[in-house]
Amino acid sequence: MNIAIIGGDARYLELIRHLTKNPQMDLTIIGYDQLDKGFTGAKQAELEDIEPNKLDAVIIPVPGTDHQGYVETVFSDKQIQLKKDWFHSLKEGCIVFSGITTTFLNEAAGEAALQLVPLFDRDDVAIYNSIPTVEGTIMMAIQNTDFTIHSSNVVILGLGRVGMTLASKFAGLGAHVSVGSKHQSDLARITEMGLTPFSLEELTTHSPNCDLLINTIPAKVVTKEVIQVMKSHALIIDLASKPGGTDFKYAEQRGIKAMPAPGLPGIVAPKTAGAILGRVVSQILTEHISERSR
Structure with a gap:
């Protein structure tokens, strides 16, 4: 060929x-x-x-x-x-x-x-790629916070192929993991995993307590209303493809660190x-x- x-x-x-x-x-x-x-x-x-x-x-x-x-x-x-x-x-x-x-x-x-x-x-590529993506996310979380992942409140948006691995690995590190999705089947799976499920419509009730928010959804879900009530020390890592799902401009105005991180596998591994x-x-x-x- x-x-x-x-x-x-x-x-x-x-x-x-x-x-x-x-x-x-x-x-x-x-x-x-x-x-x-x-x-x-x-x-x-x-x-x-x-x-x-x-x-x-x-x-x-x-x-x-x-x-x-x-x-x-x-x-x-x-x-x-x-x-x-x-x-x-x-x-x-x-x-x-x-x-x-x-x-x-x-x-x-x-x-x-x-x-x-x-x-x-393809499912196989996306699932394999979720491994270096999550390792890179953990690296970014450690480098950009002054608290441990263990015992921290982590909110993950989306339970796709990357979200599933994120939820599993952060829970394995001892974090209190909540996962938001609009799909009822995802909420059932999150419950089965022993984690806290919530509908995306309820995000503003979960963001005030989170230390780390990780988005995998390629739509504007981390809005001004979500960021407005977050703790000043909180970190947002947005893994969605460009332009991401976060209001980065408002996060900067609010003094909250929000980091776009598409394509992590090609950067970290x-x-x-x-x-x-x-x-x-x-x-x-x-x-x-x-x-x-x-």
């Missing part, structure tokens, strides 16, 4: 190492000109040097593209733009991988009738996060090879 990796951060160095171990995969990397050319075991090239109609798969950075098709290039000073007509020039059956989708990426892949795989929408992506991408491509050979 001819695979192009276009842009990416430190996680993608491990992803590249993982894929180069497979003799069935021929890798070309674009946007890595600041690395030693012998470092990766893959061919380095410029975007204009590759032939899109010969590619079986394209892997673009975790954040996808911006609204103009530009991708993240941590290891290059050059900007890389993937225009919609470039996607149209990819060969039929080409798979496009990203971490998350964007409007531009959805439109470009849809119009070109390409299979788009947003890796973070890029090697592990990249290995996770490498295993899943390799599995998908191997299955694709098997299907083609039938």
